[in-house]
Structure formats: structure tokens, C-alpha cells
Amino acid sequence: MSKSKQPNQSKDQLKDLWPGQSVELLKALHIVTRDGALNADSRRKLKQVLHLVQVLRPSLDRLFEETAAVRLADLGAGKSYLGFILYDLIFASKPDAAVIAIEARGPLMEAAENLARLSGFDRMTFVSGNIGEVSLDGKIDMVTALHACDTATDDAINFALRHKARVVALVPCCQAEVSRQLEDQSRHPLHQLWRHPIQRREFASNLTNVIRALYLEANGYKVRVTELVGLEHSLKNELILAERHQLSNAQARGELIALLDKLPARPALVADFPAG
Numbered sequence: 001m002s003k004s005k006q007p008n009q010s011k012d013q014l015k016d017l018w019p020g021q022s023v024e025l026l027k028a029l030h031i032v033t034r035d036g037a038l039n040a041d042s043r044r045k046l047k048q049v050l051h052l053v054q055v056l057r058p059s060l061d062r063l064f065e066e067t068a069a070v071r072l073a074d075l076g077a078g079k080s081y082l083g084f085i086l087y088d089l090i091f092a093s094k095p096d097a098a099v100i101a102i103e104a105r106g107p108l109m110e111a112a113e114n115l116a117r118l119s120g121f122d123r124m125t126f127v128s129g130n131i132g133e134v135s136l137d138g139k140i141d142m143v144t145a146l147h148a149c150d151t152a153t154d155d156a157i158n159f160a161l162r163h164k165a166r167v168v169a170l171v172p173c174c175q176a177e178v179s180r181q182l183e184d185q186s187r188h189p190l191h192q193l194w195r196h197p198i199q200r201r202e203f204a205s206n207l208t209n210v211i212r213a214l215y216l217e218a219n220g221y222k223v224r225v226t227e228l229v230g231l232e233h234s235l236k237n238e239l240i241l242a243e244r245h246q247l248s249n250a251q252a253r254g255e256l257i258a259l260l261d262k263l264p265a266r267p268a269l270v271a272d273f274p275a276g
């Protein structure tokens with residue numbers, strides 16, 4: 001394949017991915033180069049974010065049916081790819097709705113704020129801070145956390161509960177907390193399940209996500225756990241999508257307590273749960 005053909009092919013790939021999106025925005029986010037090229041990494045990232053936006057759309061539509069003033073918080077936002085694309089495709093045409101990005105790395109929030117100003121995205125705000133410590137004024141209808149590292153996904157769950165979010169969409173990232181706890185459990189009768197580090201990481205990741213989903217259920221959410229897109233990020237490809245329909249769920253709470261009782265590890269997310 002000759003290099004000179006790549007930009008046009010990339011433009012076609014872009015049209016396939018999502019017709020009508022702002023190529024200028026994607027250039028500013030460095031997803032697409034100035035001449036319209038899209039490398040494999042960017043394509044994968046963009047495909048994942050666009051697919052996530054599509055998956056989130058029905059939940060967002062339901063929120064917009066109830067109020068025009070939907071507020072979405074994207075946590076561990078990084079460069080705010082997800083927030084920008086959600087805004088460009090959905091929020092820009094909703095004059096009362098807002099996107100708030102929260103990210104620990106201040107310079108990323110400053111850069112994103114500049115880009116939002118240049119793009120005229122005046123209902124996007126950026127907060128530099130720790131998810132576990134930020135409390136926003138007013139309601140938050142929806143929380144997203146795409147690949148928020150390790151326990152930052154748990155901080156996102158607690159943030160959602162603190163702000164009474166109706167919808168929570170999590171794509172968890174790497175897992176270290178439970179993996180460390182399992183490492184100390186070398187005498188447990190089931191220790192073969194986590195003896196080898198690579199298997200321990202995957203097992204810990206699974207266990208953590210099972211607990212996260214059940215914890216959300218116990219807090220009154222209806223939870224769906226699905227694959228996000230493709231297999232290229234096998235350990236980072238699980239989507240936990242939760243919509244709140246009641247204040248709490250005693251049966252799920254009971255199941256979680258019973259499960260935790262059998263487990264040799266306990267993430268801080270459920271530290272306060274009673275022993276079974």
C-alpha cells in the first residue's frame with residue numbers, strides 16, 4: 001500500500017466509523033493528523049469511544065426524555081476524548097445539557113478547557129482533582145469512567161452514588177488492589193486459581209468486576225455487563241452499564257454479603273459490608 005493513499009483511505013474509514021462527526025475536533029484531539037490520517041492506535045481508540053457512545057445513547061435518550069438539563073460527568077477523563085465526542089455528537093444540540101470532565105492531571109484539564117473554548121463547547125467544564133474527593137453542586141444524571149485506573153473505577157461508583165446518578169457506565173482498567181490481596185493468600189485451598197501472576201491479574205480483575213456489578217445492584221441499579229468492542233483489549237474490554245430503578249435491592253445485597261464471605265479478598269469498595 002503506498003503511503004500517499006493513506007489519508008484518503010483514512011477519511012473513508014472515518015466516514016465508516018461515524019458519519020457526520022467533526023473531523024476538526026478529531027484533529028485537535030490528535031486522533032486524526034492534520035492531513036486526515038488515522039493510525040492503528042487512534043483508529044482503535046476512536047472505534048472504542050464511538051461504539052461506547054452508541055451503546056450509551058439509549059440510556060441518554062431516556063434521560064433526555066425526562067429532562068432537557070442532563071448533566072454527565074466523565075471521570076478519569078484523561079484528554080477527554082469521550083466527553084468531547086459525546087458533546088460533539090449529542091450534547092451540542094441540547095442547549096440545557098452539560099458535560100463535566102474530572103481528571104487528576106491538571107495540565108490535561110487545562111489543555112481540554114482550551115480546546116473546548118476554541119470549539120465553542122461552552123457547556124463543557126473541566127475539574128482537576130481526585131474522583132474520590134470531588135463533590136459537584138447539583139445533580140449528576142450520568143457518570144462515565146472509561147479505563148479509569150485500578151480503584152479509580154470504584155471511586156467512580158462512589159461518586160455516582162454520592163451524586164445520585166441515574167446511569168453509570170464503567171469500562172474498568174487494570175486491577176492491582178485485589179490482585180495484591182490474592183498474592184498474600186498462598187495457603188488458601190483455591191490458591192491454584194491465582195498462583196501465576198498473569199492468571200492472578202485476570203482472576204482479580206474478574207472478581208473485582210463481579211463485586212462492582214453486584215454492589216451497584218445492591219444499590220438499586222439494574223446492571224448489564226457486556227463486551228465493549230472486539231478482543232484487542234481483552235482485559236479492558238468489559239462494559240458495566242447500570243441504570244438505577246430503586247433505592248436499594250435487599251436480595252442483591254444478601255447475595256453480595258454471601259459471596260464476600262466465601263472470598264479470600266475484599267476490595268475497599270465493599271469494606272463496610274458486614275461479614276456473612
Ligand SMILES: C[S@@+](CC[C@H](N)C(=O)[O-])C[C@H]1O[C@@H](n2cnc3c(N)ncnc32)[C@H](O)[C@@H]1O
Nearest residue numbers: 076077078103104129130131146147148149152
Ligand atoms: C487510562 S487513562 C483513561 C483516560 C480516558 N478516560 C480515556 O479513556 O481516554 C486513566 C485516567 O484516569 C486518571 N485517574 C486515575 N485515577 C484517578 C483519580 N482517582 N481521580 C481522577 N483521575 C484519575 C489518570 O490520570 C488517567 O488520565
